[in-house]
Amino acid sequence: MAIFILFFLFIGTTIDYLYFDAFTAAGPTFPIATIFSLSFATLTTLTAYYGGGEIILSSLGAEKLNLRIPEHRELHNIVTEMALASGSAMPRVYVIFDPAPNALATGSNEKNAAICVTTGLLTLLDREETQGVVAHEVSHIRNEDILLMTLVSILLGGIAILADWGRRGFYSSRSGRQLSKKNPLVFIPLLILIALSPLIARLLAMAVSRQREYLADAGAAQYTRNPRGLAHALEKIRDASMPFHKATRGTAHLFFVNPLRRRVNDRDGRLAGLLASHPPIARRIALLYRMAGLPQSAVQRSRVQMVQ
Amino acid sequence: MIFVIWGVIFVIGIWLISTYNGLTALRLRIQNAWRQIDVQLKRRYDLIPNLVETVKGYMQHEQDTLQKVIEARSQAMASKGAKQAAEAENMLNQSLGKIFLLMENYPDLKANKNVLDLQEELTTTENQITFARQYYNDLVTQYNTKQQVFPSNMLAGFFGFKPSELFEAAEAEKAVPRVNLSLSR
Numbered sequence: 001m002a003i004f005i006l007f008f009l010f011i012g013t014t015i016d017y018l019y020f021d022a023f024t025a026a027g028p029t030f031p032i033a034t035i036f037s038l039s040f041a042t043l044t045t046l047t048a049y050y051g052g053g054e055i056i057l058s059s060l061g062a063e064k065l066n067l068r069i070p071e072h073r074e075l076h077n078i079v080t081e082m083a084l085a086s087g088s089a090m091p092r093v094y095v096i097f098d099p100a101p102n103a104l105a106t107g108s109n110e111k112n113a114a115i116c117v118t119t120g121l122l123t124l125l126d127r128e129e130t131q132g133v134v135a136h137e138v139s140h141i142r143n144e145d146i147l148l149m150t151l152v153s154i155l156l157g158g159i160a161i162l163a164d165w166g167r168r169g170f171y172s173s174r175s176g177r178q179l180s181k182k183n184p185l186v187f188i189p190l191l192i193l194i195a196l197s198p199l200i201a202r203l204l205a206m207a208v209s210r211q212r213e214y215l216a217d218a219g220a221a222q223y224t225r226n227p228r229g230l231a232h233a234l235e236k237i238r239d240a241s242m243p244f245h246k247a248t249r250g251t252a253h254l255f256f257v258n259p260l261r262r263r264v265n266d267r268d269g270r271l272a273g274l275l276a277s278h279p280p281i282a283r284r285i286a287l288l289y290r291m292a293g294l295p296q297s298a299v300q301r302s303r304v305q306m307v308q
Numbered sequence: 309m310i311f312v313i314w315g316v317i318f319v320i321g322i323w324l325i326s327t328y329n330g331l332t333a334l335r336l337r338i339q340n341a342w343r344q345i346d347v348q349l350k351r352r353y354d355l356i357p358n359l360v361e362t363v364k365g366y367m368q369h370e371q372d373t374l375q376k377v378i379e380a381r382s383q384a385m386a387s388k389g390a391k392q393a394a395e396a397e398n399m400l401n402q403s404l405g406k407i408f409l410l411m412e413n414y415p416d417l418k419a420n421k422n423v424l425d426l427q428e429e430l431t432t433t434e435n436q437i438t439f440a441r442q443y444y445n446d447l448v449t450q451y452n453t454k455q456q457v458f459p460s461n462m463l464a465g466f467f468g469f470k471p472s473e474l475f476e477a478a479e480a481e482k483a484v485p486r487v488n489l490s491l492s493r
Contacts, residue, residue, distance in 0.1 A: 070424070070425070070428065073428065074428055074432075077428065077429075077431075077432035077435075078432070080432065080436060081432060081435045081436050081439050082439070084344065084348075084436050084439045084440045084443060085439035085440075085442055085443055086443070087337070087341065087443045087446075087447070127431075131435075223439070225442065
């Protein structure tokens with residue numbers, strides 16, 4: 001979160017320095033762009049914090065559970081179990097009526113978190129596997145990923161707008177004249193940075209998101225003491241292979257598996273690894289099986305401690 | 309020089325306060341986790357007579373097994389302390405597992421919606437008990453570790469923090485493979 005606000009601060013001051021001659025005697029008394037981009041960052045952060053979860057849930061068409069339906073009650077029970085296992089408060093539970101198997105967690109903190117599951121996931125997976133998926137989402141809540149991820153989806157849009165603004169200023173003649181007075185060694189790299197900032201922000205967000213997925217998988221294994229359930233769930237979902245149409249590039253990183261299913265995600269190359277919002281499924285499954293098998297993994301250690 | 313001494317005192321003070329508060333918070337969370345387990349256990353005790361009543365009509369030949377479940381339930385309800393409770397619970401688990409296995413032989417039962425609902429309720433209650441205990445044990449391990457490692461052990465000894473008791477699964481339960489309570493769909 002702080003990184004993102006710093007990022008905004010940086011873009012703002014750079015624009016000020018280049019176009020408005022701020023920080024010199026001739027310039028305006030206020031660094032306009034800095035203040036503008038800072039307040040923009042604060043505003044989006046506040047929106048994300050207080051309403052981000054609701055915005056995302058309603059944009060995906062999530063509905064509350066109907067406890068008369070046995071499958072919904074089972075889901076409710078499973079979420080209760082995982083809340084107990086992780087020692088956190090019971091999150092709100094939603095379903096999306098969609099055949100694509102997927103799930104997400106959103107909200108700002110543990111107390112107003114929500115878990116959302118598609119009906120496709122409920123029909124595809126058995127109890128043990130659903131438990132693994134729910135544990136993964138609860139672990140996102142416990143690791144405080146949900147606020148971060150909700151912020152990321154709203155801030156990604158914001159950075160793109162600011163950078164666009166900065167780039168357009170470059171072509172106008174007034175600022176062109178101002179630029180010629182400055183040291184080219186300073187302003188050329190800065191301009192390149194502004195032009196690239198949406199891409200940088202995206203890479204940053206994706207890198208954070210991928211690491212968080214591994215962490216949540218490990219957390220799920222810790223809560224269920226059963227990494228195989230989650231591994232089987234991932235295998236089934238991989239084989240079902242179905243894109244989830246309501247998801248967009250802005251919300252893709254919130255999901256349990258990549259809902260867009262661009263081909264780049266399934267490869268394990270270096271470039272593919274940089275651009276993907278989720279780690280390759282095969283690698284996630286392999287790691288989970290390793291947790292189930294090898295004694296030196298974290299899961300096994302905690303189990304040994306408990307028995308002693 | 310005097311600043312260095314004040315600095316050291318300040319750092320030690322901060323450490324004392326945070327360690328003491330950390331231990332106290334853990335102790336309270338452990339107490340809360342223990343109460344959580346009790347809530348789940350109570351719910352299971354309430355569910356068992358319902359299940360027995362519902363399946364009684366179908367399972368004419370298994371009256372002995374049903375009787376055993378009822379007995380195990382009352383024993384578990386009367387038990388005191390972590391050790392004794394674990395043994396009684398173990399008995400109850402085994403007899404319940406037997407009933408669920410026997411139910412596979414009665415197709416009528418598997419089609420009965422009431423029974424299916426009860427079964428899901430019992431399954432989730434069992435799981436909730438397991439997970440609540442797991443969480444309790446995780447907390448206790450954390451608490452006890454903190455009391456024994458240097459340097460927080462000095463503080464724990466001075467303020468009289470006592471290690472908590474882990475909830476141990478009975479040896480028999482470890483050997484028996486876990487029974488899957490849900491009917492195959």
